[in-house]
Amino acid sequence: MSTAALSELQPVVPPEKHVAEIAIEEVGLDVSRAIERAEVAAWLDLYEAAPSDFAARHGLSIARDGDLVWTTCTTIPFIHFNCVKNIGVDGPVSEAELDALLAHYRDAGIRRPWFYTNPHTEPSRLRCWLEARGLQHQGGWERIYRDATPLAAEPLFPGDPLIPVDDPVVEEVTSETASQWASFIDGKYRLPTSPWLTALVGRKGWHHYMLKRGGAVAAARSLFIGPDGAGWSGIDAPVPGIMAPSFDLDAMLGERLVRDGIAAGAKLFVADIEAPLPDRDGPAYRNYDRLGFKLAYLRSHYSYLPAHSS
Template sequence: MSTAALSELQPVVPPQTHVPDIAIEEVSRDLSRAIERTEVAAWLDAYAAAPADFAARQGLSIARDGDLVWTTCMTIPFIHFNCVKNIGVDGPATEEQLDALLAHYRAAGIMRPWFYSNPHTEPSRLRCWLEARGMQQHGGWERIYRDATPLPDKPLFPADPLIPVDDLVVEEVTPRTASDWASFIDARYRLPTSPWLTALVGRRGWHHYMLRRRGAVEAVRSLFIGPDGAAWSGIDAPVPGIMAPSFDLDAMLGERLVRDGIAAGAKLFVADIEAPRPDRDGPAYRNYDRLGFRLAYLRSHYSYLPANSS
C-alpha cells in the first residue's frame, strides 16, 4: 500500500474555529451609510472651524459635490487630509467621478490621494476601477459602532490599585488646557495643527479628553456629537498597537467618552480599530467589546504605491 493511500486513512481533524474577541454583526446598507456619514459630519465641522490663516498657509481645504466629500492639503501628506471620504456611499460612484477626483489631486500636486471602500460601497466594481488606475489596497480600519445602551455603573477599566488614585486621571480639555492637548497631538504625529486643534476646544458638539499620569499627558481621544445624535470618536494619540504597545489607556478614555456621550444624548457611536488583526482578536477588540461596540466591517484604504505616485 502506498504512503499516499495510508495518509488518506488518517482521521480527518476539523480545523479549529476561532471566535473573534468582539461581536460581529452584518449591518444593512442603511446602517453602513449612517456609520460613514457620522465621520464625514465630524470632518466637515472640523474643517469649518479651521482658522482661515492656518488653512491658507497649509493649503488645507474640504470640498463637496452633493453628498460626496473630499479633502486636500498641499503641505501635510496625511491620509485624513488628502482623501475622498465617502465615494460610493450615498449613491453609486461612476468612473467619470473617479477620474475627476484623480485629476483634482494631480492638479493640486498630491501624489498619493486616498480612497475608502467598504462592503457596501457602490458599485461593487469600484475596487476594480481603483486598481485599474494603478492604486492598491494599503490596509484598512475596522469600523465599529454601538448604540446608547448604558454601561454598568462599575468602571470597566479600573486603574491599577498599586498606582495612587491621583496618578492616573482622565480630564476633559478646557480652553486653559487646550495647548497641552494640542501640543501632545502635534508632537506624536509630527504635525503643525495646534492652531486648528485649539479652535475645536469649546466648539459645539466637540468633547476632547486627556489622560494624565503624574500631571503629564499620556493619551488623548475626542468625540464629536452631531445634531442628530450620531457621535464619532477619533483624534486619538498614541494609536494603540501602532504608536504604543499598551491598549489600557485608550480603553479608559473610550469608557469616559461613551459615558459622557450617552449623558449628552448620543444615539450612535462610531469608532475604528486602526491596527486590525486577521483573527479579530487582541486587546483592542476585547476592550471595545466590553464597551458595547460591535464590528461592522473592514473599511479598506486605496492609494498609489510611492514608486508609482507620479
C-alpha cells in the same frame, strides 16, 4: 511501497474555529450610511473650524459635490487630509466621477490620495476601477459602532490600586489646557496642527479628553456629536497597536467618551480599530466589546504605493 508524501498520510484535522472577541453584526445599507455619515459630519465641522491663515498656509480645504466629500492638503501628506471620505456611500459613483477626483489630486500635486471602501460601497466594482488606475489595497480599519445603551455604573477599566501615585486620570480639555493637549497630539504624529486643534476646544459638538499619568499627558481622544445625535470618536493618540503597545489607556478614554456622550444626547457612536487582526481578537476587540461596541465591517483603504516602494 507507496511513495505518498508524509503529509498525505497524516489524518486531516479541520482548522479550529475561532470565535471573535467582539460582537459582529451584519449591518444593512442604511446603518452603513449612518456610520459613515457620522465621520463625514465630524470632518466637515473640523474643516470649518480651521483658522483661515492656517488653511491658506497649508493648502487645506474640504470640498463636496452633493453628498460626496473629499479633503485636500498640499503640505501635509496625512491620510485624513487627502482622501475621499465617502465615495459610493450615499449612492453609486461613476468612473467619470472617480477620474475627476484623481485629476483633482494630480492638479493639486498630491501623489497619494486615499479612497475608502466598505462592503456596501456602490457599485461593487469600484475596487476594480481603483486597481485599474494603479491604486492598491493598503490595509484598512475595523468600523465599530454602538447605540446609547448605558454602561454599568461601576468603572469598566479602573486604575491599578497598587500604584495610586501613577493612577491615570482622564480630563476634559479646556481652554486652559488646550495647548498642552494639542502639543501632545502634534508631537505623537509629528504634525504642525496645533492652531487647528486648539480652535476645536469649546466648539459646539466637540468633546476632547486627555489621560494623564503622574501629571503628564499619556493619551488623548475626541468625540464629535452632530445635530442628529451621531457621534464620531477620533483624533486619538497614540494609536494603540501601532504607536503604542498598550490598549488600556485608550480603553479608559473610550469609557469616558461613551459615558459623557450618552449624557450629552448621543444616539450613535462610531469608532475604528486601526490595527485590525485577522481573527478579530486581542485587547482592542475585547475592550470595545466591553464598551458595548459591535463590529460592522472592515473599511478598506486604497492609494498609490509610495514612490520608494517596489
